[in-house]
Amino acid sequence: MEIGKKVSHTAHCLVLSYPAQGHLNPMLQFSKRLDHKGVKVTLVTTLSMFKTIHRASSSSIALETISDGYDEGGMANAESIQAYLDRFWQVGPQTLIELVEKMNVSGCPVDCIVYDSFLPWALDVARKFGMLGVVFLTQSCAVDSICYHAQKGLLKLPLTGNEVSLPGLPPFQPQDMPSFIYDLESYPAFFDMVVTGQFATIDKADFVLCNTFYELEKEVVDWLAKLWPLKTIGPTLPSMYLDKQLEDDKVYGFSIFEPNSEACMKWLNDREEGSVVYVSFGSLAALEAEQMEELAWALKQSGKYFLWVVRASEEAKIPKNFPEKTSEKGLMINWCPQLEVLAHEAMGCFVTHCGWNSTLEALSLGVPMVAMPQWTDQSTNAKYIMDMCRMGLKAPADEKGIVRKEAIEHCIKEILEGERGKEIKENAGKWKKLAKEAMAKGGSSDKNIEEFVANLISFK
Numbered sequence: 001m002e003i004g005k006k007v008s009h010t011a012h013c014l015v016l017s018y019p020a021q022g023h024l025n026p027m028l029q030f031s032k033r034l035d036h037k038g039v040k041v042t043l044v045t046t047l048s049m050f051k052t053i054h055r056a057s058s059s060s061i062a063l064e065t066i067s068d069g070y071d072e073g074g075m076a077n078a079e080s081i082q083a084y085l086d087r088f089w090q091v092g093p094q095t096l097i098e099l100v101e102k103m104n105v106s107g108c109p110v111d112c113i114v115y116d117s118f119l120p121w122a123l124d125v126a127r128k129f130g131m132l133g134v135v136f137l138t139q140s141c142a143v144d145s146i147c148y149h150a151q152k153g154l155l156k157l158p159l160t161g162n163e164v165s166l167p168g169l170p171p172f173q174p175q176d177m178p179s180f181i182y183d184l185e186s187y188p189a190f191f192d193m194v195v196t197g198q199f200a201t202i203d204k205a206d207f208v209l210c211n212t213f214y215e216l217e218k219e220v221v222d223w224l225a226k227l228w229p230l231k232t233i234g235p236t237l238p239s240m241y242l243d244k245q246l247e248d249d250k251v252y253g254f255s256i257f258e259p260n261s262e263a264c265m266k267w268l269n270d271r272e273e274g275s276v277v278y279v280s281f282g283s284l285a286a287l288e289a290e291q292m293e294e295l296a297w298a299l300k301q302s303g304k305y306f307l308w309v310v311r312a313s314e315e316a317k318i319p320k321n322f323p324e325k326t327s328e329k330g331l332m333i334n335w336c337p338q339l340e341v342l343a344h345e346a347m348g349c350f351v352t353h354c355g356w357n358s359t360l361e362a363l364s365l366g367v368p369m370v371a372m373p374q375w376t377d378q379s380t381n382a383k384y385i386m387d388m389c390r391m392g393l394k395a396p397a398d399e400k401g402i403v404r405k406e407a408i409e410h411c412i413k414e415i416l417e418g419e420r421g422k423e424i425k426e427n428a429g430k431w432k433k434l435a436k437e438a439m440a441k442g443g444s445s446d447k448n449i450e451e452f453v454a455n456l457i458s459f460k
Protein backbone atom coordinates (compact mmCIF):
# COMPACT_ATOMS: atom_id res chain seq x y z
CA MET A 1 0.00 0.00 0.00
CA GLU A 2 1.29 3.45 -0.77
CA ILE A 3 0.92 5.48 2.35
CA GLY A 4 0.25 9.16 1.80
CA LYS A 5 -2.58 8.63 -0.68
CA LYS A 6 -6.21 8.51 0.36
CA VAL A 7 -6.96 4.80 0.80
CA SER A 8 -9.75 2.72 2.31
CA HIS A 9 -9.49 2.51 6.08
CA THR A 10 -7.05 0.05 7.57
CA ALA A 11 -7.32 0.60 11.30
CA HIS A 12 -9.54 2.54 13.69
CA CYS A 13 -8.12 5.04 16.19
CA LEU A 14 -9.92 6.86 18.96
CA VAL A 15 -8.23 10.21 19.53
CA LEU A 16 -9.13 11.46 23.01
CA SER A 17 -8.71 15.18 23.73
CA TYR A 18 -8.79 17.11 27.00
CA PRO A 19 -11.65 19.65 26.71
CA ALA A 20 -9.78 22.86 25.82
CA GLN A 21 -9.26 24.72 22.55
CA GLY A 22 -5.49 24.36 22.77
CA HIS A 23 -5.82 20.56 22.99
CA LEU A 24 -8.66 20.05 20.51
CA ASN A 25 -6.89 21.95 17.72
CA PRO A 26 -3.70 19.85 17.56
CA MET A 27 -5.50 16.55 18.17
CA LEU A 28 -8.10 17.26 15.49
CA GLN A 29 -5.36 18.22 13.04
CA PHE A 30 -3.41 15.06 13.82
CA SER A 31 -6.65 13.11 13.28
CA LYS A 32 -6.95 14.62 9.80
CA ARG A 33 -3.38 13.53 9.01
CA LEU A 34 -4.18 9.95 10.10
CA ASP A 35 -7.39 9.98 8.09
CA HIS A 36 -5.46 11.19 5.05
CA LYS A 37 -3.07 8.27 5.43
CA GLY A 38 -5.90 5.75 5.51
CA VAL A 39 -6.68 5.37 9.22
CA LYS A 40 -10.25 5.69 10.41
CA VAL A 41 -10.40 8.21 13.26
CA THR A 42 -13.02 9.08 15.83
CA LEU A 43 -12.20 12.18 17.83
CA VAL A 44 -13.48 12.04 21.40
CA THR A 45 -13.99 14.84 23.89
CA THR A 46 -16.37 15.57 26.75
CA LEU A 47 -20.09 16.08 26.28
CA SER A 48 -19.84 19.49 27.97
CA MET A 49 -17.24 20.59 25.41
CA PHE A 50 -19.21 19.07 22.52
CA LYS A 51 -22.18 21.28 23.43
CA THR A 52 -20.02 24.42 23.24
CA ILE A 53 -18.14 23.97 20.00
CA HIS A 54 -18.95 25.59 16.69
CA ARG A 55 -18.15 23.11 13.97
CA ALA A 56 -16.88 24.07 10.53
CA SER A 57 -18.64 22.08 7.84
CA SER A 58 -15.30 21.14 6.25
CA SER A 59 -14.27 18.74 9.03
CA SER A 60 -14.85 15.11 8.03
CA ILE A 61 -13.68 13.61 11.32
CA ALA A 62 -16.35 11.79 13.36
CA LEU A 63 -16.87 13.16 16.87
CA GLU A 64 -17.99 11.19 19.95
CA THR A 65 -18.20 12.08 23.61
CA ILE A 66 -17.44 10.81 27.09
CA SER A 67 -18.50 12.43 30.36
CA ASP A 68 -16.47 14.59 32.73
CA GLY A 69 -19.29 14.41 35.28
CA TYR A 70 -20.36 17.97 34.45
CA ASP A 71 -22.27 17.50 31.20
CA GLU A 72 -23.71 21.00 31.51
CA GLY A 73 -20.98 23.64 31.63
CA GLY A 74 -17.88 21.50 32.29
CA MET A 75 -15.24 22.99 34.59
CA ALA A 76 -17.11 26.31 34.79
CA ASN A 77 -19.87 24.54 36.72
CA ALA A 78 -17.60 22.75 39.19
CA GLU A 79 -16.99 24.01 42.72
CA SER A 80 -13.22 24.07 42.12
CA ILE A 81 -10.59 22.87 39.65
CA GLN A 82 -9.80 20.02 42.05
CA ALA A 83 -13.47 18.98 42.29
CA TYR A 84 -13.75 19.03 38.49
CA LEU A 85 -10.66 16.89 37.95
CA ASP A 86 -11.64 14.44 40.73
CA ARG A 87 -15.08 13.87 39.20
CA PHE A 88 -13.67 13.67 35.65
CA TRP A 89 -11.15 11.04 36.78
CA GLN A 90 -14.03 9.00 38.35
CA VAL A 91 -16.51 9.24 35.48
CA GLY A 92 -14.22 9.58 32.42
CA PRO A 93 -12.63 6.11 32.33
CA GLN A 94 -15.98 4.28 32.69
CA THR A 95 -17.66 6.33 29.96
CA LEU A 96 -14.64 5.77 27.69
CA ILE A 97 -14.98 2.00 28.27
CA GLU A 98 -18.67 2.22 27.35
CA LEU A 99 -17.81 4.13 24.17
CA VAL A 100 -15.24 1.50 23.10
CA GLU A 101 -17.74 -1.29 23.82
CA LYS A 102 -20.40 0.52 21.75
CA MET A 103 -18.00 0.89 18.83
CA ASN A 104 -16.76 -2.68 19.06
CA VAL A 105 -20.29 -4.07 18.62
CA SER A 106 -21.24 -1.52 15.96
CA GLY A 107 -19.03 -3.11 13.30
CA CYS A 108 -16.32 -0.48 13.70
CA PRO A 109 -14.00 -1.96 16.35
CA VAL A 110 -11.26 0.19 17.84
CA ASP A 111 -7.56 -0.76 17.43
CA CYS A 112 -5.84 2.07 19.21
CA ILE A 113 -6.41 4.96 21.61
CA VAL A 114 -4.34 8.09 21.05
CA TYR A 115 -4.91 9.90 24.35
CA ASP A 116 -4.13 13.39 25.54
CA SER A 117 -1.29 13.21 28.07
CA PHE A 118 -3.52 15.18 30.48
CA LEU A 119 -5.82 12.08 30.60
CA PRO A 120 -3.35 9.27 31.41
CA TRP A 121 -6.07 6.89 32.69
CA ALA A 122 -6.95 6.21 29.04
CA LEU A 123 -3.89 3.94 28.87
CA ASP A 124 -5.58 1.50 31.30
CA VAL A 125 -8.68 1.51 29.08
CA ALA A 126 -6.55 0.71 26.00
CA ARG A 127 -4.84 -2.12 27.90
CA LYS A 128 -8.19 -3.52 29.12
CA PHE A 129 -9.18 -4.07 25.49
CA GLY A 130 -5.71 -5.20 24.33
CA MET A 131 -5.35 -2.12 22.10
CA LEU A 132 -2.39 0.13 21.41
CA GLY A 133 -2.16 2.99 23.91
CA VAL A 134 -0.48 6.06 22.43
CA VAL A 135 0.08 9.26 24.37
CA PHE A 136 -0.15 12.68 22.68
CA LEU A 137 1.75 15.61 24.21
CA THR A 138 0.30 19.02 23.36
CA GLN A 139 3.15 20.99 24.95
CA SER A 140 6.72 21.41 23.71
CA CYS A 141 9.35 18.72 24.34
CA ALA A 142 11.27 21.23 26.48
CA VAL A 143 8.28 21.66 28.80
CA ASP A 144 7.59 17.92 28.79
CA SER A 145 11.17 17.19 29.73
CA ILE A 146 11.12 19.71 32.60
CA CYS A 147 7.86 18.25 33.99
CA TYR A 148 9.15 14.69 33.54
CA HIS A 149 12.29 15.54 35.55
CA ALA A 150 10.12 17.08 38.27
CA GLN A 151 7.83 14.03 38.36
CA LYS A 152 10.78 11.63 38.67
CA GLY A 153 12.38 13.72 41.42
CA LEU A 154 15.34 14.54 39.15
CA LEU A 155 14.58 18.25 39.42
CA LYS A 156 14.57 19.26 43.06
CA LEU A 157 11.53 21.33 44.06
CA PRO A 158 11.09 23.99 45.22
CA LEU A 159 13.73 25.41 42.89
CA THR A 160 16.81 26.83 44.56
CA GLY A 161 19.71 28.75 43.05
CA ASN A 162 19.83 30.91 39.97
CA GLU A 163 20.04 28.56 37.06
CA VAL A 164 18.44 25.27 36.14
CA SER A 165 20.43 22.88 33.95
CA LEU A 166 18.75 19.87 32.38
CA PRO A 167 20.00 17.56 29.60
CA GLY A 168 19.23 18.73 26.06
CA LEU A 169 18.06 22.15 27.26
CA PRO A 170 19.73 25.54 27.55
CA PRO A 171 20.24 26.89 31.09
CA PHE A 172 16.98 28.36 32.40
CA GLN A 173 16.36 31.08 34.95
CA PRO A 174 13.76 29.85 37.48
CA GLN A 175 11.17 32.29 36.06
CA ASP A 176 11.59 30.69 32.59
CA MET A 177 10.29 27.41 34.00
CA PRO A 178 6.60 26.44 33.71
CA SER A 179 4.63 28.39 36.32
CA PHE A 180 3.47 25.29 38.21
CA ILE A 181 7.13 24.46 38.85
CA TYR A 182 8.45 27.96 39.45
CA ASP A 183 5.59 28.76 41.84
CA LEU A 184 4.46 25.49 43.42
CA GLU A 185 1.59 27.06 45.32
CA SER A 186 -0.02 28.69 42.28
CA TYR A 187 -2.31 25.91 41.01
CA PRO A 188 -1.87 22.72 43.06
CA ALA A 189 -4.63 20.85 41.17
CA PHE A 190 -2.97 21.56 37.82
CA PHE A 191 0.43 20.64 39.27
CA ASP A 192 -0.96 17.18 40.04
CA MET A 193 -2.35 16.80 36.53
CA VAL A 194 0.35 18.47 34.42
CA VAL A 195 3.44 17.41 36.34
CA THR A 196 2.66 14.32 38.43
CA GLY A 197 -0.19 12.59 36.58
CA GLN A 198 0.95 13.27 33.04
CA PHE A 199 4.33 11.57 33.36
CA ALA A 200 3.74 8.79 35.90
CA THR A 201 3.00 6.14 33.25
CA ILE A 202 4.40 7.73 30.10
CA ASP A 203 7.12 5.09 29.77
CA LYS A 204 4.42 2.40 29.47
CA ALA A 205 2.75 3.90 26.38
CA ASP A 206 3.35 2.18 23.02
CA PHE A 207 4.24 5.49 21.37
CA VAL A 208 4.70 9.06 22.55
CA LEU A 209 3.63 11.67 19.99
CA CYS A 210 4.50 15.33 20.44
CA ASN A 211 3.21 18.43 18.68
CA THR A 212 6.59 19.88 17.81
CA PHE A 213 9.13 19.25 15.06
CA TYR A 214 12.61 17.81 15.23
CA GLU A 215 14.44 20.82 13.81
CA LEU A 216 12.92 23.07 16.48
CA GLU A 217 13.96 21.02 19.53
CA LYS A 218 16.68 18.64 18.29
CA GLU A 219 18.73 18.19 21.48
CA VAL A 220 15.84 17.61 23.85
CA VAL A 221 14.03 15.37 21.34
CA ASP A 222 17.18 13.23 21.00
CA TRP A 223 17.44 13.03 24.77
CA LEU A 224 13.79 12.10 25.36
CA ALA A 225 13.86 9.60 22.48
CA LYS A 226 16.32 7.53 24.55
CA LEU A 227 13.62 7.21 27.23
CA TRP A 228 10.41 6.93 25.23
CA PRO A 229 9.29 5.75 21.77
CA LEU A 230 8.96 9.42 20.83
CA LYS A 231 7.76 10.78 17.52
CA THR A 232 7.51 14.49 16.69
CA ILE A 233 4.46 15.03 14.47
CA GLY A 234 3.96 18.80 14.29
CA PRO A 235 3.41 21.61 13.80
CA THR A 236 -0.25 20.62 13.60
CA LEU A 237 -1.60 23.51 11.55
CA PRO A 238 -4.15 22.90 8.81
CA SER A 239 -2.28 21.56 5.81
CA MET A 240 -3.01 24.45 3.44
CA TYR A 241 -0.80 26.70 5.61
CA LEU A 242 2.10 24.26 5.37
CA ASP A 243 2.58 21.37 2.96
CA LYS A 244 -0.81 21.45 1.15
CA GLN A 245 -1.00 17.63 1.09
CA LEU A 246 -4.57 17.72 2.46
CA GLU A 247 -6.72 19.49 -0.08
CA ASP A 248 -8.91 22.32 1.20
CA ASP A 249 -7.68 21.86 4.78
CA LYS A 250 -7.72 25.53 5.78
CA VAL A 251 -9.30 25.64 9.24
CA TYR A 252 -9.02 23.56 12.38
CA GLY A 253 -12.76 22.90 12.35
CA PHE A 254 -13.85 23.16 16.00
CA SER A 255 -14.03 26.48 17.78
CA ILE A 256 -15.31 27.11 21.29
CA PHE A 257 -16.04 30.76 20.43
CA GLU A 258 -17.58 32.05 17.23
CA PRO A 259 -15.03 34.05 15.23
CA ASN A 260 -15.91 37.45 13.87
CA SER A 261 -14.20 36.58 10.59
CA GLU A 262 -15.77 38.90 8.07
CA ALA A 263 -15.24 42.18 9.94
CA CYS A 264 -11.76 41.19 10.88
CA MET A 265 -10.53 40.17 7.41
CA LYS A 266 -12.19 43.17 5.79
CA TRP A 267 -10.37 45.47 8.21
CA LEU A 268 -7.04 43.71 7.58
CA ASN A 269 -7.48 43.96 3.81
CA ASP A 270 -7.41 47.75 4.14
CA ARG A 271 -4.06 47.78 5.95
CA GLU A 272 -0.59 48.00 4.46
CA GLU A 273 1.82 45.09 4.32
CA GLY A 274 3.54 44.32 7.65
CA SER A 275 1.80 47.17 9.47
CA VAL A 276 -0.59 45.54 11.96
CA VAL A 277 -0.01 44.54 15.58
CA TYR A 278 -2.17 41.51 16.39
CA VAL A 279 -2.88 40.93 20.09
CA SER A 280 -4.37 37.79 21.62
CA PHE A 281 -4.00 35.89 24.87
CA GLY A 282 -5.68 32.68 23.71
CA SER A 283 -8.74 30.91 25.04
CA LEU A 284 -8.07 30.79 28.79
CA ALA A 285 -5.72 33.44 30.17
CA ALA A 286 -7.34 36.12 32.34
CA LEU A 287 -5.33 39.33 32.62
CA GLU A 288 -5.21 41.62 35.65
CA ALA A 289 -7.25 44.78 34.98
CA GLU A 290 -4.05 46.77 35.51
CA GLN A 291 -2.26 44.71 32.86
CA MET A 292 -5.10 45.23 30.42
CA GLU A 293 -4.85 48.96 30.94
CA GLU A 294 -1.08 49.04 30.36
CA LEU A 295 -1.55 47.04 27.17
CA ALA A 296 -4.31 49.33 25.93
CA TRP A 297 -2.20 52.47 26.38
CA ALA A 298 0.84 50.80 24.85
CA LEU A 299 -1.16 50.09 21.71
CA LYS A 300 -2.47 53.63 21.57
CA GLN A 301 0.95 55.18 22.23
CA SER A 302 2.64 53.04 19.59
CA GLY A 303 0.56 54.77 16.93
CA LYS A 304 0.34 51.45 15.02
CA TYR A 305 -2.73 49.77 13.64
CA PHE A 306 -3.84 47.01 16.01
CA LEU A 307 -6.27 44.08 16.01
CA TRP A 308 -6.99 43.06 19.61
CA VAL A 309 -8.91 39.92 20.57
CA VAL A 310 -10.58 40.35 23.96
CA ARG A 311 -12.84 37.47 24.93
CA ALA A 312 -16.31 38.47 26.17
CA SER A 313 -15.38 37.37 29.71
CA GLU A 314 -12.45 39.87 29.69
CA GLU A 315 -14.24 42.86 28.18
CA ALA A 316 -15.09 44.57 31.47
CA LYS A 317 -11.36 45.19 32.01
CA ILE A 318 -10.92 47.34 28.88
CA PRO A 319 -10.36 50.98 29.92
CA LYS A 320 -13.49 53.12 29.59
CA ASN A 321 -14.02 54.58 26.11
CA PHE A 322 -10.79 53.00 24.84
CA PRO A 323 -12.39 51.43 21.72
CA GLU A 324 -14.03 54.75 20.82
CA LYS A 325 -10.83 56.73 21.41
CA THR A 326 -8.80 54.42 19.20
CA SER A 327 -11.36 53.43 16.56
CA GLU A 328 -9.27 54.95 13.75
CA LYS A 329 -6.32 52.76 14.55
CA GLY A 330 -7.73 49.70 16.23
CA LEU A 331 -10.26 46.92 15.85
CA MET A 332 -11.36 45.01 18.94
CA ILE A 333 -13.19 41.71 18.59
CA ASN A 334 -14.09 38.76 20.83
CA TRP A 335 -12.53 35.98 18.73
CA CYS A 336 -10.91 35.82 15.30
CA PRO A 337 -9.82 33.24 12.74
CA GLN A 338 -6.27 33.39 14.10
CA LEU A 339 -4.58 31.44 11.32
CA GLU A 340 -6.06 33.61 8.61
CA VAL A 341 -5.05 36.68 10.58
CA LEU A 342 -1.46 35.54 11.12
CA ALA A 343 -1.13 34.56 7.47
CA HIS A 344 -2.41 37.93 6.23
CA GLU A 345 0.17 40.12 4.52
CA ALA A 346 -0.78 43.08 6.73
CA MET A 347 0.56 41.21 9.77
CA GLY A 348 3.48 43.03 11.44
CA CYS A 349 3.85 41.33 14.81
CA PHE A 350 1.92 39.23 17.31
CA VAL A 351 1.64 40.26 20.97
CA THR A 352 1.03 36.82 22.44
CA HIS A 353 0.62 34.94 25.72
CA CYS A 354 2.86 32.26 24.13
CA GLY A 355 0.39 29.36 24.29
CA TRP A 356 2.11 26.49 22.48
CA ASN A 357 -0.38 26.49 19.58
CA SER A 358 -0.12 30.23 19.08
CA THR A 359 3.67 29.97 19.24
CA LEU A 360 3.79 27.22 16.62
CA GLU A 361 1.29 29.05 14.43
CA ALA A 362 3.31 32.29 14.47
CA LEU A 363 6.50 30.36 13.87
CA SER A 364 4.99 28.40 10.96
CA LEU A 365 3.61 31.56 9.38
CA GLY A 366 6.77 33.60 9.97
CA VAL A 367 5.23 36.22 12.28
CA PRO A 368 7.58 37.95 14.80
CA MET A 369 6.31 37.89 18.38
CA VAL A 370 6.18 40.11 21.44
CA ALA A 371 6.07 37.61 24.27
CA MET A 372 3.87 38.29 27.31
CA PRO A 373 3.61 34.89 29.02
CA GLN A 374 0.93 34.52 31.72
CA TRP A 375 1.05 31.05 33.28
CA THR A 376 1.61 27.28 32.76
CA ASP A 377 4.13 26.51 29.96
CA GLN A 378 4.07 30.02 28.47
CA SER A 379 7.21 31.39 30.16
CA THR A 380 9.24 28.48 28.80
CA ASN A 381 7.78 29.01 25.33
CA ALA A 382 8.66 32.72 25.61
CA LYS A 383 12.29 31.81 26.36
CA TYR A 384 12.35 29.70 23.18
CA ILE A 385 10.81 32.47 21.07
CA MET A 386 13.33 35.04 22.25
CA ASP A 387 16.58 33.14 22.83
CA MET A 388 16.45 29.95 20.77
CA CYS A 389 14.37 30.88 17.73
CA ARG A 390 15.34 34.54 18.04
CA MET A 391 12.11 35.54 16.38
CA GLY A 392 10.66 37.78 19.04
CA LEU A 393 11.20 39.89 22.12
CA LYS A 394 9.94 39.22 25.62
CA ALA A 395 8.41 42.32 27.20
CA PRO A 396 9.79 42.30 30.76
CA ALA A 397 7.44 42.50 33.75
CA ASP A 398 8.09 44.73 36.78
CA GLU A 399 8.37 43.48 40.38
CA LYS A 400 4.54 43.37 40.61
CA GLY A 401 4.43 41.04 37.61
CA ILE A 402 2.89 43.70 35.36
CA VAL A 403 4.38 44.50 31.96
CA ARG A 404 4.28 48.28 31.71
CA LYS A 405 3.15 50.19 28.63
CA GLU A 406 6.64 51.53 27.88
CA ALA A 407 8.04 47.98 27.71
CA ILE A 408 5.29 46.75 25.37
CA GLU A 409 5.52 49.81 23.14
CA HIS A 410 9.32 49.47 22.98
CA CYS A 411 9.10 45.82 21.83
CA ILE A 412 6.46 46.62 19.20
CA LYS A 413 8.51 49.48 17.76
CA GLU A 414 11.76 47.53 17.93
CA ILE A 415 10.21 44.73 15.87
CA LEU A 416 8.35 46.89 13.36
CA GLU A 417 10.97 49.61 12.89
CA GLY A 418 14.19 48.81 14.75
CA GLU A 419 17.50 47.17 13.82
CA ARG A 420 16.73 44.07 15.87
CA GLY A 421 13.48 43.80 13.96
CA LYS A 422 15.43 43.09 10.77
CA GLU A 423 17.21 40.07 12.27
CA ILE A 424 13.99 38.88 13.90
CA LYS A 425 12.14 39.03 10.57
CA GLU A 426 14.94 37.12 8.86
CA ASN A 427 14.81 34.41 11.51
CA ALA A 428 11.02 34.29 11.27
CA GLY A 429 11.41 33.51 7.56
CA LYS A 430 13.83 30.68 8.35
CA TRP A 431 11.52 29.04 10.89
CA LYS A 432 8.59 29.31 8.51
CA LYS A 433 10.58 27.35 5.94
CA LEU A 434 11.70 24.71 8.44
CA ALA A 435 8.17 24.19 9.78
CA LYS A 436 6.83 23.70 6.28
CA GLU A 437 9.60 21.25 5.42
CA ALA A 438 8.91 19.16 8.53
CA MET A 439 5.31 18.53 7.44
CA ALA A 440 5.99 18.22 3.70
CA LYS A 441 6.31 14.81 2.06
CA GLY A 442 9.49 13.17 3.37
CA GLY A 443 9.95 15.83 6.11
CA SER A 444 10.78 14.80 9.69
CA SER A 445 7.21 14.94 11.04
CA ASP A 446 5.63 13.53 7.89
CA LYS A 447 7.97 10.52 8.04
CA ASN A 448 7.15 10.00 11.71
CA ILE A 449 3.42 10.00 10.99
CA GLU A 450 3.93 7.48 8.18
CA GLU A 451 5.96 5.21 10.46
CA PHE A 452 3.31 5.48 13.14
CA VAL A 453 0.57 4.53 10.66
CA ALA A 454 2.64 1.58 9.41
CA ASN A 455 3.01 0.36 13.01
CA LEU A 456 -0.68 0.78 13.62
CA ILE A 457 -1.54 -1.27 10.56
CA SER A 458 0.93 -4.04 11.38
CA PHE A 459 -0.45 -4.21 14.95
CA LYS A 460 -3.97 -4.66 13.62
Ligand code: UDP
Nearest residue numbers: 022282283284309335336338355356357358
Ligand atom coordinates in the same frame (compact mmCIF):
# COMPACT_ATOMS: atom_id res chain seq x y z
N1 UDP B 1 -7.40 31.15 18.54
C1 UDP B 1 -8.32 31.51 17.57
N2 UDP B 1 -8.86 32.76 17.61
C2 UDP B 1 -8.52 33.68 18.54
C3 UDP B 1 -7.56 33.32 19.52
C4 UDP B 1 -7.02 32.06 19.48
O1 UDP B 1 -8.67 30.72 16.70
O2 UDP B 1 -9.07 34.79 18.51
C5 UDP B 1 -6.83 29.79 18.51
C6 UDP B 1 -5.36 29.80 18.15
O3 UDP B 1 -5.20 29.77 16.74
C7 UDP B 1 -4.83 28.56 18.86
C8 UDP B 1 -5.78 28.37 20.03
O4 UDP B 1 -6.91 29.20 19.80
O5 UDP B 1 -4.86 27.45 18.00
C9 UDP B 1 -5.18 28.78 21.37
O6 UDP B 1 -4.25 27.83 21.77
P1 UDP B 1 -2.95 28.24 22.56
O7 UDP B 1 -2.20 26.98 22.87
O8 UDP B 1 -2.18 29.27 21.83
O9 UDP B 1 -3.47 28.94 23.88
P2 UDP B 1 -4.55 28.51 25.01
O10 UDP B 1 -5.85 28.99 24.55
O11 UDP B 1 -4.48 27.01 25.16
O12 UDP B 1 -4.04 29.24 26.21
